[in-house]
Ligand SMILES: Nc1nc2c(ncn2[C@@H]2O[C@H](COP(=O)(O)OP(=O)(O)OP(=O)(O)O)[C@@H](O)[C@H]2O)c(=O)[nH]1
C-alpha cells in the first residue's frame with residue numbers, strides 16, 4: 662500500500678520530476694531556495710498528500726510545518742540533501758501524528774475478564790480481527806471467549822463459530838436474530854469463571870443510516886460495559902475513514918482503531934488522517950487474511966515503510 666503515497670510524496674524513484682527533485686535542484690545549483698520555490702514545492706507536496714487520501718486539514722498542517730522546517734534547515738540541505746529532507750518529512754509527521762501507544766496485553770493483565778468490543782462498517786474486518794485478536798491473547802496465556810453478537814447478518818454466527826473451531830477458542834452464541842446484548846452478557850459471565858480471561862465481542866456491521874443497529878450497539882455497550890471499544894477501518898475507505906471514525910465516536914464512543922487490509926492497494930493516507938485529526942491510537946493493522954496477519958501499529962514502522 663505504501664508505494665502510492667511514497668510516489669506521491671516524491672520519495673519513490675520516478676521518471677518525472679518530483680517535489681523533492683525540485684527541492685534538491687534548487688540546492689544543487691548553489692542558489693538558496695527562494696521563498697517562492699519552497700512554497701511551490703510544499704504546495705505540490707500538499708496536492709500529493711490529498712491525492713493519497715490525506716484529509717485537507719492534515720495535509721495543510723503537514724505542509725505548513727514542513728515549509729517551516731525546510732526554511733530552518735536550508736543550510737544543512739547543502740549536505741546530504743535527500744536524508745535531510747526525508748528527516749524533515751519524518752519529524753513533521755511524527756510531530757503531528759505521534760500518540761502514546763496503548764498495550765492491550767498489559768491492560769488485560771490487570772482486569773479479568775477484559776472486554777473488547779469491535780464495531781465498524783459492513784465488511785471492514787470485525788469478525789476476522791476478532792479471530793486474529795483472540796489468537797494473540799490465547800498465545801499470551803489468556804482464556805479467550807468470542808461473543809457472536811452479530812445476530813443480524815445471515816451466516817455471521819456460523820462464520821465466527823468456524824473461526825472459533827479452527828483456533829480452539831470458545832464462541833458464545835445464541836440464535837440468529839437474538840439479542841446481541843444478551844449474547845455479550847453470557848460471554849462475560851462465562852469468562853468470569855476464569856482467572857485471566859478476555860472477551861471479544863463481534864458486532865454487526867453498520868451503515869451510517871441504520872438507526873436501529875446504532876441503537877443496538879449502544880445497548881451492547883450498556884450491558885457489557887467494555888474496557889475497550891475498537892473501530893475497524895478498512896484502509897481502502899480513504900477519506901471516508903474520518904467520517905466513520907466520527908460517526909461511531911459520536912454514537913457509541915471509540916477508544917482506538919484497527920486499520921485493516923493495509924496489504925491491499927490502499928494509498929495509506931487515512932492512517933495519518935485518523936491519527937492527526939481524532940488523536941486516538943491505531944492499535945493494530947491487518948496485513949492479510951491469515952490469523953497471524955494482525956500486527957501492533959507503530960508510527961515509526963509506518964514512516965519507515967513510507968520513507969524507505
Ligand atoms: N487482505 C485482507 N483482507 C482482510 C483483512 N481483514 C479482513 N479481511 C477480509 O475482509 C473480508 C470481510 O471481513 P469480515 O471480518 O467478515 O468483516 P466484517 O466487518 O466482520 O463484515 P460484516 O460482519 O459483514 O460487517 C473477509 O474476506 C476477510 O478475510 C486484512 O487485513 N487484509
Ligand SMILES: [Mg+2]
Pocket residue numbers: 787788789811817863864865866
Ligand atoms: Mg462480521
